Amino acid sequence: MAKLKKFFRYENVGMLFVLPAFLYMLIFVGYPIIRNIILSFQDVNAGNLVRGTKNFILFDNYIELFKDSVFTTSLWNTLRYTVLCLVFQFVIGFVLALFFSQRFSFAKPVRGILLVPWMIPVTVTALMFKLLFATDIGVINYILRSLHLIDKNIEWLTTPGTAMFALICANVWIGIPFNMILLSTGLTTIPKELYESASIDGAGKVQTFFKITLPLLKPTIESVLILGFIYTFKVYDLVYVMTSGGPVNSTHMLSTYSYKLSFEMFKYSKGSAVANVLLVILLIVGVFYIKVTTDGEDA
Amino acid sequence: MKKRKITALLTALAVTAGILTGCGAGGNESAPAADNAPAAQESAKEESGGEAASGGEAQAITIWYYWETEGHQVALDQVIQEYNGSQNQYEVTAKYVPFADFKKQLSIGASADELPDIAILDSPDHASYVEMGIFEDLTGKFDVSNYYEGTVNSCTVDGKLYGVPFGANCLALYFNEDMLTQAGCSVPTTWDELMETAKALTTDSVTGLALCSVQNEEGTFNFVPWLWSTGATSYDINNENGIRALTYIQNLINEGVMSKECINWTQGDVMNQFISGNVAMMENGPWQIPTMQAEAPELNWKVTLIPKDAEYASVLGGENYAVINGGNVDGALDFLTYATSEEKVKFMMDKFGYISADKTIAESQFAADSPYQPFVEELNYAMPRGPLAEWPSVSDAISLAFNQVITGTATPEDAAAQAQATIDGIVK
Numbered sequence: 001m002a003k004l005k006k007f008f009r010y011e012n013v014g015m016l017f018v019l020p021a022f023l024y025m026l027i028f029v030g031y032p033i034i035r036n037i038i039l040s041f042q043d044v045n046a047g048n049l050v051r052g053t054k055n056f057i058l059f060d061n062y063i064e065l066f067k068d069s070v071f072t073t074s075l076w077n078t079l080r081y082t083v084l085c086l087v088f089q090f091v092i093g094f095v096l097a098l099f100f101s102q103r104f105s106f107a108k109p110v111r112g113i114l115l116v117p118w119m120i121p122v123t124v125t126a127l128m129f130k131l132l133f134a135t136d137i138g139v140i141n142y143i144l145r146s147l148h149l150i151d152k153n154i155e156w157l158t159t160p161g162t163a164m165f166a167l168i169c170a171n172v173w174i175g176i177p178f179n180m181i182l183l184s185t186g187l188t189t190i191p192k193e194l195y196e197s198a199s200i201d202g203a204g205k206v207q208t209f210f211k212i213t214l215p216l217l218k219p220t221i222e223s224v225l226i227l228g229f230i231y232t233f234k235v236y237d238l239v240y241v242m243t244s245g246g247p248v249n250s251t252h253m254l255s256t257y258s259y260k261l262s263f264e265m266f267k268y269s270k271g272s273a274v275a276n277v278l279l280v281i282l283l284i285v286g287v288f289y290i291k292v293t294t295d296g297e298d299a
Numbered sequence: 300m301k302k303r304k305i306t307a308l309l310t311a312l313a314v315t316a317g318i319l320t321g322c323g324a325g326g327n328e329s330a331p332a333a334d335n336a337p338a339a340q341e342s343a344k345e346e347s348g349g350e351a352a353s354g355g356e357a358q359a360i361t362i363w364y365y366w367e368t369e370g371h372q373v374a375l376d377q378v379i380q381e382y383n384g385s386q387n388q389y390e391v392t393a394k395y396v397p398f399a400d401f402k403k404q405l406s407i408g409a410s411a412d413e414l415p416d417i418a419i420l421d422s423p424d425h426a427s428y429v430e431m432g433i434f435e436d437l438t439g440k441f442d443v444s445n446y447y448e449g450t451v452n453s454c455t456v457d458g459k460l461y462g463v464p465f466g467a468n469c470l471a472l473y474f475n476e477d478m479l480t481q482a483g484c485s486v487p488t489t490w491d492e493l494m495e496t497a498k499a500l501t502t503d504s505v506t507g508l509a510l511c512s513v514q515n516e517e518g519t520f521n522f523v524p525w526l527w528s529t530g531a532t533s534y535d536i537n538n539e540n541g542i543r544a545l546t547y548i549q550n551l552i553n554e555g556v557m558s559k560e561c562i563n564w565t566q567g568d569v570m571n572q573f574i575s576g577n578v579a580m581m582e583n584g585p586w587q588i589p590t591m592q593a594e595a596p597e598l599n600w601k602v603t604l605i606p607k608d609a610e611y612a613s614v615l616g617g618e619n620y621a622v623i624n625g626g627n628v629d630g631a632l633d634f635l636t637y638a639t640s641e642e643k644v645k646f647m648m649d650k651f652g653y654i655s656a657d658k659t660i661a662e663s664q665f666a667a668d669s670p671y672q673p674f675v676e677e678l679n680y681a682m683p684r685g686p687l688a689e690w691p692s693v694s695d696a697i698s699l700a701f702n703q704v705i706t707g708t709a710t711p712e713d714a715a716a717q718a719q720a721t722i723d724g725i726v727k
Contacts, residue, residue: 046427046688050409135560136577158559158706246514247562247706248699263403264515265691266427 033279040273046266061273071274074245074252078278081168081253082232086225088172093179093224098213100180101187111184118177126241129170133157160250163243167251171238178231179224186220187213219293226289230282254278357390360630361415363405364618365398370589374650382637389630409433416626417634419465419618422453423516423684423694428621429454430688434461435622440632441639449615449683450656456686462619463639464656466648469613469681470524471673472606473573474580476599478505486603490528490547493580493606497556500579507556509573510582511566512705516691518698519684520614521566521582522548524605526697527612527682533693534726536700537719543608545711549704562705574598584616585674589652602673604680615681617653654678689725696721 040061042054065071100111132139133156141153156162190213198208236255239245245252245260254274262271366372372395379391396404402424408414409431428434438460443451446464454462482500487493497507511521523533525548529540551557570587572578574595582605604611622631637643641660648655648664654674655661665671684690700718703709
């Protein structure tokens with residue numbers, strides 16, 4: 001009896017509550033990740049997926065990848081796409097959040113409408129932007145021509161540099177509401193009294209922003225940026241629909257290249273190696289996120 | 300403290316798990332890269348659903364196919380219903396898998412042992428799956444002696460027959476007859492004539508020629524006729540002939556008679572541009588004809604052979620039936636024997652806008668003035684891609700080279716050299 005009681009001590013009961021979630025994670029998250037890691041150390045292709053021996057070739061897949069220019073391009077693309085998207089999403093989202101935190105008659109409904117881009121399925125958004133950026137029939141070229149900003153249609157999606165720009169535009173449009181809503185929520189947690197006393201003390205708008213809003217919003221900002229990084233970094237559908245990694249492999253991301261290797265070219269092991277590079281980077285960011293959020297709780 | 304680190308690590312895993320499970324706050328249900336597991340589960344569910352529905356003692360036979368055209372689905376379904384009504388032993392059900400997911404589903408199915416009994420797949424992929432060892436050897440079980448050689452080759456590996464051609468198609472040149480007459484041009488038969496005609500047909504709102512140039516198998520399908528016409532082969536590009544083909548396509552872009560947008564146009568998009576009157580000539584296949592007749596009955600168009608450089612060339616397309624070796628082989632063979640009978644083949648080919656892979660059927664399939672007739676003639680010049688287990692990698696190199704010259708990111712010489720280096724690494 002005493003033993004049983006000891007077993008059901010506070011911490012142990014806690015562990016029991018965690019168990020279902022832990023098992024779920026182990027089966028549906030842990031297992032695929034481990035399988036994927038094993039796969040990336042083998043030489044699995046069309047020939048030996050079902051029969052034959054799967055040789056362990058250790059890091060050969062990874063070594064080959066880093067010699068593969070398409071892979072290094074996708075790695076660089078994913079990084080620069082993520083960083084640029086984050087910067088614009090965050091800044092515009094922040095400005096909108098500040099704007100809508102003001103009290104005016106349509107603030108709430110308009111803020112609701114601004115959420116729409118976030119709720120539309122990404123494939124739909126991608127198709128929409130693909131048409132907007134089309135060379136001959138696209139609205140963007142039409143507007144630019146009407147304003148006499150350009151004489152000749154810009155080949156947005158068929159030129160390597162501008163295709164990436166178009167992708168970033170589309171994703172910024174999707175990401176703004178996400179940033180805006182989280183930052184708005186963060187703003188509401190700042191007590192109004194602080195602003196009142198600041199204004200009594202004679203602080204200006206700019207001073208209030210940098211001395212009160214930003215410091216108090218720091219935990220929210222960190223969460224928004226890190227979550228944003230993770231969601232942006234694993235982009236797939238937007239790129240697949242808008243450019244499929246083209247023109248000439250110039251907009252391949254780690255995710256799209258991994259898919260291409262695995263399911264279009266039957267190089268399963270190489271494809272999983274790319275996915276693992278993606279995993280490792282996100283894991284680092286994830287650990288960083290946990291560290292930042294738990295430190296915040298301690299304080 | 301240690302415990303917290305573990306919790307932190309696990310949570311980190313949960314956060315990153317999004318890439319493997321495809322869900323997460325992205326709010327998108329359509330992340331095909333990642334949701335392998337759910338997709339496989341779904342297909343398993345549907346299969347078992349099919350079995351349950353069949354009831355009785357009839358054995359369930361499942362077919363996977365990727366045709367999205369409604370007419371294709373209805374025609375296949377009708378043949379299946381007739382077959383199910385004709386006997387009690389087997390109950391056939393067909394499942395649509397989108398083309399973009401088809402290879403993925405077969406690969407996942409192969410490793411998870413959840414495959415259909417019959418797959419109707421794109422012919423250039425056939426060899427890869429034979430290599431994978433999931434197809435039954437059908438040598439001697441079907442009489443394919445009257446079939447077009449190319450179609451039979453596409454499902455033959457090491458002299459053994461691993462499939463039955465479903466139907467054949469190839470690419471040819473469509474032209475807008477009104478535009479051609481208006482510009483006072485005759486039907487082009489050589490590359491030089493094609494260039495002149497395309498220039499004459501190009502106006503502010505119309506581009507002379509379009510061909511699907513996406514950087515994947517679909518693009519390769521549209522590029523190889525130009526490559527082969529020069530005498531170059533799929534494996535031997537870095538020579539005078541291969542470079543000439545690349546240069547020609549680049550010139551089409553540089554002269555403004557073909558839009559660079561073609562690299563984002565599927566064959567369906569190209570057809571839409573053609574029937575909207577934005578394009579005067581296009582390279583496309585016979586399966587577009589039913590749609591074109593339905594959507595643009597007024598449009599006055601004709602089909603001719605793809606103009607030649609050194610010799611006429613086209614590319615063989617179409618699907619093959621394959622029997623999965625772990626499934627219900629007897630049932631699958633029984634259905635295939637039924638479906639490949641002359642009467643059923645004729646019925647399906649007509650509904651599909653396909654040409655029968657059986658030469659004897661194909662030759663009498665269409666009237667002399669039918670728009671399909673030029674495709675029957677073109678079929679004589681059509682060659683298959685591969686068959687080669689590594690074809691997807693060769694194809695990637697070819698479509699990349701053409702995309703490089705179209706976008707101007709490489710000269711024809713550099714593109715050819717680069718493609719050759721890749722291909723040499725695959726085919727020794």
